[in-house]
Amino acid sequence: MNTNAVTQTRNAPVRAGLSRSQSERLSTWFSYLLLVLGSIVILVPFAWMLSTSLKLKADVYIFPPQWIPKPMQWHNYVEAFTTFPFGLYTYNSIIIVVFVLIGTLFSCSFSAYGFSRLNAPGRNFIFMVLLATMMLPSAVTMVPIYLFFNKLGWVDTFLPLIIPAWFGSAFFIFMMRQFFMGIPYELEDSARIDGCSTYGIWARIMVPLSKPVLVTVAVFTFMGTWNDFMGPLIYLTDENKRTLALGLSYFQGSARSAPDLHLLMAASLYAIAPCVILYFLCQKIFVKGMVFTGVKG
Secondary structure, three states: OHHHHHHHHHHHHHHHHHHHHHHHHHHHHHHHHHHHHHHHHHHHHHHHHHHHOOOOHHHOOOOOOOOOOOOOOOHHHHHHHHHOOHHHHHHHHHHHHHHHHHHHHHHHHHHHHHHHHOOOOOHHHHHHHHHHHHHOOHHHHHHHHHHHHHHHOOOOOOHHHHHHHHHOOHHHHHHHHHHHOOOOHHHHHHHHHOOOOHHHHHHHHHOHHHHHHHHHHHHHHHHHHHOOOHHHHHHOOOHHHOOHHHHHHHHHOOOOOOOOHHHHHHHHHHHHHHHHHHHHHOHHHHHHHHHHHHHOO
16 A cells, blocks of 8 residues: 555656646647637738739629639739829828938837936926826817817928827837836946936936837737828828828728728728838737737836
């Protein structure tokens, strides 16, 4: 009896180790299965968009759907771009995105540095008030902000879409503050000993070390501004000042008996291509920035 008990005791860790490895393997495969299913859910609409953009108008509504068009109608893209001035709309979107990116990165990084490093009176209270603004729905502030910009004479210009970015964003300031708080204070102290000012520390130490979070904010800002529909719809009335997202809505609502879905999908694919390319180019830095801003405290 004692010998059997000793043998069972020795074999228990082995059995436990085998069951643990099996459970880890099952957990890994289950995670892969969820990722594959999620990818299919996301990619199927994209595949349908690509397929529709290469079809004849009559082939769009056939059932069952034809996933691989025969023959592929590549001229749909040319026809879509000549129907509306998408080149001008793209130029307008690029102008807005560039200035919004510069303003967001500058204002948010500068504000986040103050909240994370400077011991100013009432700093924490001001930061809590800043975070509280995130709870205000945009629909609540839409009318007052429009009236304010209308008084300034900025309606039907790009200024209402650009200037607010130069005053910071609560969410992005919070993200950058979390990252800045994880940078060692010794670097800042060494810079002060060498005679570097507060502005110099921000420009020469904090910003160069914050590449992951800056790229993360840049990706979010680019995608949000590039795909923004409500802002241009409210403030822009001149057809020559429309953005790409706003132009797509007019394309869909054009005076036709039925929307040309094959042309609409071609234009939509063109509109989302920059966001997809940007994400794949910045994917590693973007993920690193999200991880760092989530664990720093």
